[in-house]
Amino acid sequence: xxxxxxxxxxxxxxxxxxxxxxxxxxxxxxxxxxxxxxxxxxxxxxxxxxxxxxxxxxxxxxxxxxxxxxxxxxxxxxxxxxxxxxxxxxxxxxxxxxxxxxxxxxxxxxxxxx
Amino acid sequence: xxxxxxxxxxxxxxxxxxxxxxxxxxxxxxxxxxxxxxxxxxxxxxxxxxxxxxxxxxxxxxxxxxxxxxxxxxxxxxxxxxxxxxxxxxxxxxxxxxxxxxxxxxxxxx
Numbered sequence: 001x002x003x004x005x006x007x008x009x010x011x012x013x014x015x016x017x018x019x020x021x022x023x024x025x026x027x028x029x030x031x032x033x034x035x036x037x038x039x040x041x042x043x044x045x046x047x048x049x050x051x052x053x054x055x056x057x058x059x060x061x062x063x064x065x066x067x068x069x070x071x072x073x074x075x076x077x078x079x080x081x082x083x084x085x086x087x088x089x090x091x092x093x094x095x096x097x098x099x100x101x102x103x104x105x106x107x108x109x110x111x112x113x114x
Numbered sequence: 115x116x117x118x119x120x121x122x123x124x125x126x127x128x129x130x131x132x133x134x135x136x137x138x139x140x141x142x143x144x145x146x147x148x149x150x151x152x153x154x155x156x157x158x159x160x161x162x163x164x165x166x167x168x169x170x171x172x173x174x175x176x177x178x179x180x181x182x183x184x185x186x187x188x189x190x191x192x193x194x195x196x197x198x199x200x201x202x203x204x205x206x207x208x209x210x211x212x213x214x215x216x217x218x219x220x221x222x223x224x
Contacts, residue, residue, distance in 0.1 A: 004157075034211075043202060043214045043216050044158070044214050046212070093158070097210040100210060101145075101207070102148075105150075105158045105159070105160075106157050108156060110155065
């Protein structure tokens with residue numbers, strides 16, 4: 001399967017600052033990537049679908065101006081949490097789509113907003 | 115009704131036991147079925163992928179799909195403490211958007 005990395009693995013920031021999370025596909029070119037958020041003891045919640053070279057498609061209830069997604073190349077997608085607040089603290093996970101139906105996930109980024 | 119329902123557990127078994135994890139889904143249009151394993155504070159890891167009714171075996175793991183009942187299962191034989199994790203079922207159609215179950219937390223005691 002595909003190998004996916006995320007950076008940073010953990011970030012702590014102050015309320016009101018912006019945080020950028022990188023997701024890299026290390027061994028194949030990913031046209032489509034996904035961003036998820038996971039709260040403790042809960043399943044993954046899809047935030048948005050990111051297609052290389054076009055605007056991301058956000059799920060209902062996800063603020064596109066708060067969670068900025070850029071997929072400028074076939075190996076890199078970034079998620080920027082703008083003006084972060086404590087309620088944005090969560091585990092953020094990206095995935096890459098291989099073929100038409102199989103997703104491989106990154107190791108996740110734990111965001112803590114103080 | 116949720117599109118995918120999964121027994122939330124937690125499930126605790128002794129080492130060597132056979133583990134059965136189950137999900138049901140509501141939409142018969144879904145074609146692809148997956149099981150992911152997620153260790154604490156890590157991303158999910160793809161364990162099994164199936165697209166037809168029947169059984170698929172990989173080592174100690176067997177995925178079972180019954181499309182007529184809209185029921186999917188994952189069996190773990192000879193469970194090991196290293197199998198302790200949260201197991202997530204997921205379904206999808208072509209296009210790749212996954213719908214996850216709630217996850218079952220499994221603990222295998224030595």
